Amino acid sequence: MIRRLLPHPYLTLLLVIVWQMLVNDVSPGSLTLGLILGLIIPIITAPYWPNRPALRNLPMLASYCLIVLWDIVVANVTVARIILFKRNEDMHPNWVAIPLDLRTPEAITMLAGTITMTPGTVSADLSADGRSLLVHCLDAPDPDAVRAEIKHRYERRLKEIFE
Amino acid sequence: MDLIADLLISFSLIVAGVFGLVGSFGLIKLRDPMSRLHGPTKATTLGVGGALVASVLYFLLVMKDFSFHELLITLFLFMTAPITAHFIAKMHIHRNERRDTLPATGTDRPWATFESDTERARAEARRQG
Numbered sequence: 001m002i003r004r005l006l007p008h009p010y011l012t013l014l015l016v017i018v019w020q021m022l023v024n025d026v027s028p029g030s031l032t033l034g035l036i037l038g039l040i041i042p043i044i045t046a047p048y049w050p051n052r053p054a055l056r057n058l059p060m061l062a063s064y065c066l067i068v069l070w071d072i073v074v075a076n077v078t079v080a081r082i083i084l085f086k087r088n089e090d091m092h093p094n095w096v097a098i099p100l101d102l103r104t105p106e107a108i109t110m111l112a113g114t115i116t117m118t119p120g121t122v123s124a125d126l127s128a129d130g131r132s133l134l135v136h137c138l139d140a141p142d143p144d145a146v147r148a149e150i151k152h153r154y155e156r157r158l159k160e161i162f163e
Numbered sequence: 164m165d166l167i168a169d170l171l172i173s174f175s176l177i178v179a180g181v182f183g184l185v186g187s188f189g190l191i192k193l194r195d196p197m198s199r200l201h202g203p204t205k206a207t208t209l210g211v212g213g214a215l216v217a218s219v220l221y222f223l224l225v226m227k228d229f230s231f232h233e234l235l236i237t238l239f240l241f242m243t244a245p246i247t248a249h250f251i252a253k254m255h256i257h258r259n260e261r262r263d264t265l266p267a268t269g270t271d272r273p274w275a276t277f278e279s280d281t282e283r284a285r286a287e288a289r290r291q292g
Binding site for chain 1: 198
């Protein structure tokens, strides 16, 4: 009964919170409307995520977000320095193929999004069987180092969160 | 107190402006399309991020009011920006790259952009045995 009414409890919670943020106020009225949306939307969209993974490790997810935010700031400065001070001739733009240990589509999406949001790397394509990710680096004289860093810093954590 | 608030807000605005500018400058300076794609990812992260922090600080310190909208903008931006970047990259691969100009996938199937329908059907059939 509960499972049918709340197929996706975290999504319900998220929708209620986001609705309060959109209204920018917590009142009984907006809570009610948020709760209605939070109940209806997961039920309607249930067919879209048939085999969704359970979030195993919520504190890990929070620390992952903080790490990514910090990396974005650091990488921004690095890339700004590359753009401003490095001559085009000295730059080594490079494609890097990253073999994936992650299997769940949600986790791979999150990894690809993280790679794109941290400046200096953009994820461009996935191999047809979903086991390898193609990443473009703005300046990577050593592709192996980039691969090792992404695998160690992001993929290892995502694996703990999702799988 | 007001002075500190002003300084903090100005600082975030300047950070936002500088990174937005450097990101746009990168569009001119860098040569190939894929490298140019790296410029806007900076503008959407620290560029917009700085402006949003400035807005939060302004409402918090000057108007004595907390606004959640900036957090939502960050959330939505972080969900949508990678998708646009991914589409541009995908289009670049379609138009300017061939199988042999990209690194090998390391698996027995090619990058998804290059796999033809017949190849896909064959691979799926092989997987099901």
